[in-house]
Amino acid sequence: MDVFGGIEAGGTKFVCGIGTGPGDLETTQFPTTSPQATIDRAVAWFQAQDRARLQAVGIGSFGPVDLHPDSPTFGYITSTPKLIWQNYNITGAIRDALGVPVMMDTDVNAAALGEARWGASEGLSDSLYLTVGTGIGGGAIVHGRVLHGMLHPEMGHIRIPHDLSQDPYPGCCPFHGDCLEGLACGPAMEARWGVKARELDPDHRAWALEAHYLALALATWVCTLSPRRILLGGGVMQQPQLFDLIRKDLAQLLNGYILTPEVTDGLDQFVVPPHLGWRAGVLGALVLAEQACASEVAVLSGKNS
Amino acid sequence: MDVFGGIEAGGTKFVCGIGTGPGDLETTQFPTTSPQATIDRAVAWFQAQDRARLQAVGIGSFGPVDLHPDSPTFGYITSTPKLIWQNYNITGAIRDALGVPVMMDTDVNAAALGEARWGASEGLSDSLYLTVGTGIGGGAIVHGRVLHGMLHPEMGHIRIPHDLSQDPYPGCCPFHGDCLEGLACGPAMEARWGVKARELDPDHRAWALEAHYLALALATWVCTLSPRRILLGGGVMQQPQLFDLIRKDLAQLLNGYILTPEVTDGLDQFVVPPHLGWRAGVLGALVLAEQACASEVAVLSGKNS
Numbered sequence: 001m002d003v004f005g006g007i008e009a010g011g012t013k014f015v016c017g018i019g020t021g022p023g024d025l026e027t028t029q030f031p032t033t034s035p036q037a038t039i040d041r042a043v044a045w046f047q048a049q050d051r052a053r054l055q056a057v058g059i060g061s062f063g064p065v066d067l068h069p070d071s072p073t074f075g076y077i078t079s080t081p082k083l084i085w086q087n088y089n090i091t092g093a094i095r096d097a098l099g100v101p102v103m104m105d106t107d108v109n110a111a112a113l114g115e116a117r118w119g120a121s122e123g124l125s126d127s128l129y130l131t132v133g134t135g136i137g138g139g140a141i142v143h144g145r146v147l148h149g150m151l152h153p154e155m156g157h158i159r160i161p162h163d164l165s166q167d168p169y170p171g172c173c174p175f176h177g178d179c180l181e182g183l184a185c186g187p188a189m190e191a192r193w194g195v196k197a198r199e200l201d202p203d204h205r206a207w208a209l210e211a212h213y214l215a216l217a218l219a220t221w222v223c224t225l226s227p228r229r230i231l232l233g234g235g236v237m238q239q240p241q242l243f244d245l246i247r248k249d250l251a252q253l254l255n256g257y258i259l260t261p262e263v264t265d266g267l268d269q270f271v272v273p274p275h276l277g278w279r280a281g282v283l284g285a286l287v288l289a290e291q292a293c294a295s296e297v298a299v300l301s302g303k304n305s
Numbered sequence: 306m307d308v309f310g311g312i313e314a315g316g317t318k319f320v321c322g323i324g325t326g327p328g329d330l331e332t333t334q335f336p337t338t339s340p341q342a343t344i345d346r347a348v349a350w351f352q353a354q355d356r357a358r359l360q361a362v363g364i365g366s367f368g369p370v371d372l373h374p375d376s377p378t379f380g381y382i383t384s385t386p387k388l389i390w391q392n393y394n395i396t397g398a399i400r401d402a403l404g405v406p407v408m409m410d411t412d413v414n415a416a417a418l419g420e421a422r423w424g425a426s427e428g429l430s431d432s433l434y435l436t437v438g439t440g441i442g443g444g445a446i447v448h449g450r451v452l453h454g455m456l457h458p459e460m461g462h463i464r465i466p467h468d469l470s471q472d473p474y475p476g477c478c479p480f481h482g483d484c485l486e487g488l489a490c491g492p493a494m495e496a497r498w499g500v501k502a503r504e505l506d507p508d509h510r511a512w513a514l515e516a517h518y519l520a521l522a523l524a525t526w527v528c529t530l531s532p533r534r535i536l537l538g539g540g541v542m543q544q545p546q547l548f549d550l551i552r553k554d555l556a557q558l559l560n561g562y563i564l565t566p567e568v569t570d571g572l573d574q575f576v577v578p579p580h581l582g583w584r585a586g587v588l589g590a591l592v593l594a595e596q597a598c599a600s601e602v603a604v605l606s607g608k609n610s
Contacts, residue, residue: 126454149431149531158525220463226454283313
């Protein structure tokens with residue numbers, strides 16, 4: 001049976017997987033070091049698997065990345081703050097080493113895609129996947145496809161109302177101060193409250209404030225992307241009490257304006273945790289590998305458009 | 306030659322057009338009254354044209370509207386505050402009277418589509434059209450298609466930072482108070498400054514504040530939808546000084562974080578006025594009519610998917 005390869009290329013670790021889906025996925029993971037050493041290790045692992053069956057590889061990468069097929073740096077990691085990875089052709093490196101088609105997207109877009117194929121947004125044409133951890137990132141599925149646009153979303157950096165009288169913390173984003181990420185990522189919680197987020201009591205008022213910031217962002221995305229479901233993952237979202245706080249706040253913010261069953265029937269099925277856990281990214285990368293194969297076939301048969 | 310019909314169904318007036326594009330479009334317009342009388346008038350006008358050549362009709366309508374093909378109220382105007390138009394099957398009324406395929410979308414989505422076909426966003430796969438007037442509405446083109454999702458965007462209702470110490474005006478949105486529309490629509494400007502927006506001097510500080518609110522929203526959309534161009538239309542945007550104020554503020558808000566040529570080469574080609582003026586909506590409706598024809602052919606040949 002043919003199989004696909006997936007790589008979740010994270011800033012601190014790589015997750016590699018091979019298979020056709022959640023049922024047969026085999027994975028490995030190791031720390032991210034230099035580009036050469038890290039890619040060599042990934043390639044060696046894929047080669048040690050049943051490489052003859054490997055049809056293509058997908059990569060969900062930390063970014064920013066260049067996703068424009070007509071760009072000379074298509075498939076590169078570009079202006080990342082991780083200097084040794086700047087302007088690195090990760091797609092080309094994997095393609096040259098393994099001799100198979102390769103397709104890349106951002107890590108969070110890959111996770112959104114994995115969840116839309118096999119997870120909490122399975123079968124939905126339009127969904128949003130948000131990860132809230134060291135940073136905040138979002139991937140949108142629109143009409144069944146990952147939204148890219150000019151670059152790719154940088155959803156952590158949207159502006160939200162910040163009531164300085166209630167929360168004098170100025171935000172930690174080096175570019176924007178109190179954008180969403182600056183106010184609501186894990187490091188912002190730690191800087192505001194003086195302890196790591198996971199050490200805060202579940203009843204601490206930190207969680208209501210965190211839920212409020214996330215609900216403000218969700219209200220903006222409901223009015224902009226109109227997703228059929230919103231998935232919230234990442235380290236900060238491991239606090240289960242956050243979900244109900246966010247749903248309650250979001251309902252108050254929308255205030256009866258959006259009259260769809262998803263919203264008016266309660267938000268329990270609208271704002272949910274992902275289903276695929278840590279495997280969402282690498283499973284999404286498998287979907288990218290499938291797409292790489294389909295593109296290759298289209299090119300070979302002259303059907304690329 | 307075959308022609309298409311377009312209707313921009315507005316809350317105060319209807320614009321009807323017939324043709325194949327900007328070069329041969331013939332139009333008429335009349336006030337919106339009751340559904341029956343208004344539709345009768347539109348139908349009579351189309352019938353008085355060379356009706357034998359009319360292949361299909363597209364409608365860009367005030368909303369909210371039901372755009373889900375699998376819904377029993379598909380093609381209806383739904384919970385509009387204009388009570389006599391509530392739950393009105395505008396699509397069915399036109400289809401039954403003219404005997405041609407009909408496709409509907411929101412008025413602002415139709416305008417976004419018209420501009421993407423023949424206007425300021427011509428040929429771009431991803432763009433945003435915003436209208437700022439009595440209300441604020443936005444239509445997004447993603448991968449060449451209009452974004453719909455769960456409902457359709459309600460972009461005027463996103464939340465933005467509101468510095469009450471600089472601007473104590475509480476906002477005029479009956480649902481959300483100081484959402485974008487509540488702070489930045491034409492009536493909000495009139496309520497805040499005591500005179501109609503168009504009577505404010507071009508140097509009045511009202512315009513810098515207006516530009517700031519719109520730039521905050523644009524920054525959020527750049528980070529969410531990543532459009533390749535943003536078109537700003539509507540009555541409030543008739544003030545040409547607003548464009549440079551918005552561009553300057555948006556550049557400061559993004560603060561070097563989004564490194565694409567569209568953004569870093571100055572924003573003169575990124576934030577622009579629409580090209581089609583008042584005809585954007587009715588021309589977009591022609592594109593919807595084309596799509597209605599294509600769907601019909603697909604259904605008849607079993608290729609609908």
